Amino acid sequence: EVQLVESGGGLVQPGRSLKLSCAASGFTFSNYYMAWVRQAPKKGLEWVATISTSGSRTYYPDSVKGRFTISRDNAKSSLYLQMNSLKSEDTATYYCARHYGYNHWYFDFWGPGTMVTVSS
Amino acid sequence: IQLTQSPSLLSASVGDRVTLSCKGSQNINNYLAWYQQKLGEAPKLLIYNTNSLQTGIPSRFSGSGSGTDYTLTISSLQPEDVATYFCYQYNNGWTFGGGTKLELK
Numbered sequence: 001e002v003q004l005v006e007s008g009g010g011l012v013q014p015g016r017s018l019k020l021s022c023a024a025s026g027f028t029f030s031n032y033y034m035a036w037v038r039q040a041p042k043k044g045l046e047w048v049a050t051i052s053t054s055g056s057r058t059y060y061p062d063s064v065k066g067r068f069t070i071s072r073d074n075a076k077s078s079l080y081l082q083m084n085s086l087k088s089e090d091t092a093t094y095y096c097a098r099h100y101g102y103n104h105w106y107f108d109f110w111g112p113g114t115m116v117t118v119s120s
Numbered sequence: 121i122q123l124t125q126s127p128s129l130l131s132a133s134v135g136d137r138v139t140l141s142c143k144g145s146q147n148i149n150n151y152l153a154w155y156q157q158k159l160g161e162a163p164k165l166l167i168y169n170t171n172s173l174q175t176g177i178p179s180r181f182s183g184s185g186s187g188t189d190y191t192l193t194i195s196s197l198q199p200e201d202v203a204t205y206f207c208y209q210y211n212n213g214w215t216f217g218g219g220t221k222l223e224l225k
Contacts (some may be wrong), residue, residue, distance in 0.1 A: 045155075045163065045206055045216040061213075095162055105210035106153040108174070110162040 002026040002109045004096045009114030012086055022079040022096030022111055029077035030054075033099040035107065036070060036081045038092035038116075046092075049081060050099065064090075086118045121146045121209050123217035131225040138194040140220045142207035147187050151211035154183055154192045157219075158203045166205075167192065199224065 008020040020036070036048040049070035050059040058070050069082040079096055093115050097107035122145040132138050142152065150170040155163035165174045167183035170190060180195040194201055202224055207217040 044218045045208075047214040047216070050214070100168070104168075105151070105214060106165065106168045106208065107155075107163075108165050108168075110164075112162050 002098070004098065004109060004111030006094060006096045006111045006114035009094065009116045011117045011119065013120050014086060014088060014118055016086055017082070017084045018086060018116060020081040020083070020094055020096075020114060020116070022081075024077045024079065024096075024098075027098075029072075030074040033102065033105075034070075034072060034079045035097045035099055036068075036079075037095045037097050037107065037110075038090075039095070039113075040089070040092040043092075048094070051079070083116070086116075088118050090116065091118045092116060121148065121212050121215055123207055123209055123215055125205075125207055125217035125220050127220060128218065129221045129223070131223050132197050133225045134197055134199060136197045138197050138201075138222065140192040140205055140222070142185075142190045142192070142217050144188040144190075144209060146212065148190065148209045149211045150186060151209060152183075152185065152190045153208045153210070154181075155206045155208060156201075156203045157206065163206060197222075197224075 003025045005023045012018045035050040051070045055072045067085045071080045093113040095113045096111040098109045100108045124143045126141045154167040157163045171183045182193050184191050204219045204221045206219045
């Protein structure tokens with residue numbers, strides 16, 4: 001059974017940093033592109049970052065480019081999101097999600113999410 | 121590509137045929153998926169590539185469309201279908217629609 005479990009969320013002040021983690025199990029982690037998707041309270045979904053199977057390629061929307069860094073450790077089946085210079089608009093539930101495959105860019109499995117609140 | 125979902129709120133009765141719409145600002149080339157999100161839960165994949173049903177999803181869910189206009193249909197609404205539904209395009213970038221909240225009348 002595919003499982004994705006996020007951790008690391010919490011309350012952080014504006015301008016500070018936070019690192020999220022996602023532990024994957026039930027599939028060969030190194031074979032899949034992985035992503036982070038967020039959802040602000042009572043809002044829609046926003047793709048935040050994607051990383052290739054080896055970690056050599058990363059992709060971001062303009063809203064987080066230069067502030068967020070996605071990374072992975074295939075030996076540990078873990079995905080990470082380093083978030084720097086946090087803003088109030090980054091407040092959201094952050095989901096770890098698996099891309100089905102290369103050129104099949106929909107997300108087929110999601111974790112339950114971890115909440116990040118940016119506030120002074 | 122921007123996605124516009126309509127309506128934003130839909131009230132229907134058990135057994136109704138329900139249709140949700142998703143319109144793209146550009147051609148999506150059928151690279152469209154639908155997700156169901158129940159309150160307090162993560163999104164769940166229902167449909168991918170416009171009309172392919174994800175494993176384990178009931179056959180009352182179906183998808184259709186082409187170009188810029190896509191539809192999710194629930195053939196006979198069940199109480200457990202109460203949720204918010206999001207469309208998602210992966211033809212050019214990766215973007216979600218704003219969602220349609222489906223409630224029971």
